[in-house]
Amino acid sequence: MRRRQLRERTIEAAITLVALTGIAAVVLIFVFVAKEAIPLFTDPEVREEVDLARMFLPQVYREGRPPGFLWQPVGSVPKYSMIPLLVGTLKVTAVAMLVAAPLGVAAAVFTSEFAPRRLKEILKPTIELLAGIPSVVLGFFALMVMASWLQAAFGFTFRLNAVVAGLGLALTVVPVVFTVSEDALAAVPRSYREASLALGATRWETAFKVVLPAAAPGVLAAVVLGFGRSIGETMIVLMASGNAAITSWSLGDSVRTLPATIAAEMGEVVFGGAHYSVLFFLGVVLFAFTFVLNALAAAFVRRFVRKVTGAAA
Amino acid sequence: MSVSRRKILGTGLASLTGAAALLVVGMLAVILFDVVRGGIGRVSWEFLTAAPEDGMTAGGIFPAIYGTAILTLVMTVAVMPVGVLTAIYLHEYAPKASRLAAAVRSAVTNLAGVPSIVFGLFGLGFFIQFVGGGLDRAFSPPGELRYGQPALLWAALTLAVLTLPVVIVSTEEALRAVPRDLRDASLALGATKSQTLARVVLPGALPGILTGAILAVARGAGEVAPILFTGVAYFLPDLPGSPFSQFMHLGYHTYVLATQSPDVEATRPLLYATVLVLLALTFALNLVAIAIRTRTRRRAAAGH
Numbered sequence: 001m002r003r004r005q006l007r008e009r010t011i012e013a014a015i016t017l018v019a020l021t022g023i024a025a026v027v028l029i030f031v032f033v034a035k036e037a038i039p040l041f042t043d044p045e046v047r048e049e050v051d052l053a054r055m056f057l058p059q060v061y062r063e064g065r066p067p068g069f070l071w072q073p074v075g076s077v078p079k080y081s082m083i084p085l086l087v088g089t090l091k092v093t094a095v096a097m098l099v100a101a102p103l104g105v106a107a108a109v110f111t112s113e114f115a116p117r118r119l120k121e122i123l124k125p126t127i128e129l130l131a132g133i134p135s136v137v138l139g140f141f142a143l144m145v146m147a148s149w150l151q152a153a154f155g156f157t158f159r160l161n162a163v164v165a166g167l168g169l170a171l172t173v174v175p176v177v178f179t180v181s182e183d184a185l186a187a188v189p190r191s192y193r194e195a196s197l198a199l200g201a202t203r204w205e206t207a208f209k210v211v212l213p214a215a216a217p218g219v220l221a222a223v224v225l226g227f228g229r230s231i232g233e234t235m236i237v238l239m240a241s242g243n244a245a246i247t248s249w250s251l252g253d254s255v256r257t258l259p260a261t262i263a264a265e266m267g268e269v270v271f272g273g274a275h276y277s278v279l280f281f282l283g284v285v286l287f288a289f290t291f292v293l294n295a296l297a298a299a300f301v302r303r304f305v306r307k308v309t310g311a312a313a
Numbered sequence: 314m315s316v317s318r319r320k321i322l323g324t325g326l327a328s329l330t331g332a333a334a335l336l337v338v339g340m341l342a343v344i345l346f347d348v349v350r351g352g353i354g355r356v357s358w359e360f361l362t363a364a365p366e367d368g369m370t371a372g373g374i375f376p377a378i379y380g381t382a383i384l385t386l387v388m389t390v391a392v393m394p395v396g397v398l399t400a401i402y403l404h405e406y407a408p409k410a411s412r413l414a415a416a417v418r419s420a421v422t423n424l425a426g427v428p429s430i431v432f433g434l435f436g437l438g439f440f441i442q443f444v445g446g447g448l449d450r451a452f453s454p455p456g457e458l459r460y461g462q463p464a465l466l467w468a469a470l471t472l473a474v475l476t477l478p479v480v481i482v483s484t485e486e487a488l489r490a491v492p493r494d495l496r497d498a499s500l501a502l503g504a505t506k507s508q509t510l511a512r513v514v515l516p517g518a519l520p521g522i523l524t525g526a527i528l529a530v531a532r533g534a535g536e537v538a539p540i541l542f543t544g545v546a547y548f549l550p551d552l553p554g555s556p557f558s559q560f561m562h563l564g565y566h567t568y569v570l571a572t573q574s575p576d577v578e579a580t581r582p583l584l585y586a587t588v589l590v591l592l593a594l595t596f597a598l599n600l601v602a603i604a605i606r607t608r609t610r611r612r613a614a615a616g617h
Contacts, residue, residue, distance in 0.1 A: 008506060008507055012506075016406065019399045021399065023417060028435070029427060029435045029439075032439040033434045036434075036438050104337075106334070110330035110334045114331065123338070127341075129341065129599060129603075130340070132599035135429075135538075136537045136567050137535070137588055137592055139571070140568075143571055174337055202319060203323070204322075207327075234428065234429055234430040234538040235568065239568065239571060239572055262434065287427060290427060291427075293426070295423075298419065
């Protein structure tokens with residue numbers, strides 16, 4: 001009997017140990033990406049070429065010219081301003097979110113509140129199938145097909161630009177926003193809908209004035225998760241944005257984003273050099289961004305769960 | 314508001330949401346249609362089984378298919394035990410208000426949100442430089458790099474970390490669908506907890522666990538960003554012979570053909586055909602996973 005107990009204990013301990021892998025993974029990812037960025041703060045050779053001030057503040061690159069922001073890591077005087085990359089990321093993400101958030105939420109409202117049961121059972125997996133398309137395929141589609149359509153429609157000077165990349169990104173963000181919002185809407189207790197309908201509200205009034213507000217924190221979490229997804233997405237932007245690091249607010253210009261920069265340049269850097277450290281620093285920035293967004297989304301979800309379960313009790 | 318205006322506004326808003334859903338499904342259809350139309354003419358038995366020729370303008374994509382398959386196979390072998398055991402811990406062993414379980418859960422959620430390119434950096438910094446470099450210092454002749462360079466194994470392990478949340482979430486859902494009664498019955502007959510798990514709970518959860526594996530494979534097969542610096546190569550004369558060889562990959566092949574081809578018109582048919590193969594592969598996997606999941610969900614709902 002004792003041997004049996006001992007065996008059970010051992011198995012439980014082993015399983016618990018394996019479960020720690022998830023925690024270890026997150027910690028190791030942060031540590032090992034940050035580790036390679038540390039020379040930026042400690043290595044004098046690296047610091048001669050670049051430091052935080054030169055990455056964020058305007059620089060005078062040539063005597064007599066007004067100060068500006070340039071990302072030109074290869075050259076006799078490498079320039080590492082992060083501003084063009086941040087502006088590029090922001091532009092692409094803004095386009096993607098402006099399209100994907102309303103579209104995803106509206107499609108979720110339709111699926112959850114208006115669609116007949118049969119249609120719902122088809123719609124949900126179909127839209128989720130969109131999430132199953134590899135991002136390199138969506139990038140291919142944005143590059144080969146959407147770019148030509150959009151240029152014909154809007155007459156862009158540059159075929160690949162923030163709008164093309166943003167709309168390409170929207171294709172991956174929509175299923176994220178849709179799935180999470182739909183789950184939130186479906187989790188609103190039936191009693192809310194019944195009460196609203198019993199008071200004489202119509203179906204759309206119930207959907208927009210009762211169910212949607214009740215699900216608001218969950219829908220917000222969906223949008224935040226979609227936002228995190230769009231900041232970190234690499235292949236679509238790498239293929240469809242034109243990859244020119246330009247500091248401008250025009251959506252018709254080519255753009256270069258943080259993840260696309262890492263993907264495009266890591267293959268050609270010198271191990272341990274300044275450029276190498278800067279690219280890992282971009283990785284740390286991305287990791288930090290998405291970490292904060294995830295925490296935010298989790299907080300919204302917690303509030304939503306408390307709201308719905310508290311009300312039902 | 315008058316009754317008729319309420320009705321018109323309501324119908325308008327409801328149709329607007331319907332239009333949004335239609336637009337999303339429409340985009341999916343357009344993508345599928347375009348890829349199938351562009352690629353179907355070029356996909357043949359020869360295309361699937363031959364190596365590329367003439368600077369990628371002729372021949373097939375067999376090495377890329379092979380590389381993708383081996384990569385995801387190694388990834389699956391690495392991720393499944395860890396993912397399933399983590400889910401077992403979370404659902405079967407962790408006490409209800411366990412701090413540790415909450416920490417694991419939050420780590421897994423965060424892991425799912427880490428951008429795929431950051432996984433690539435992690436693979437480079439951890440698997441290649443730290444683990445591989447360490448092995449080299451210990452076992453290789455001085456100055457020679459045997460392990461500390463991009464390789465199939467490192468890319469597969471990087472993808473395993475990336476797909477870990479997929480496996481954990483699916484497995485936990487599968488465990489949840491196994492009725493409590495079955496566990497109680499087994500325990501009441503004198504079986505221990507681990508015996509119950511191995512002989513009663515896991516067999517019951519098998520379809521769900523399989524779904525997790527399939528979803529992980531579909532996800533892993535399509536990811537390109539994490540393998541960019543950890544092992545993929547554009548063209549190799551030989552198939553990967555060991556876990557420490559580099560490999561070709563369908564997704565990376567697509568990326569290079571689409572962006573770095575010197576002659577876009579000459580490679581276009583091959584590009585479309587490659588995309589079609591990749592898409593067909595991931596779609597087939599996803600469809601199977603969805604089918605299994607729908608069936609288990611229905612059965613679970615009927616069982617309660």
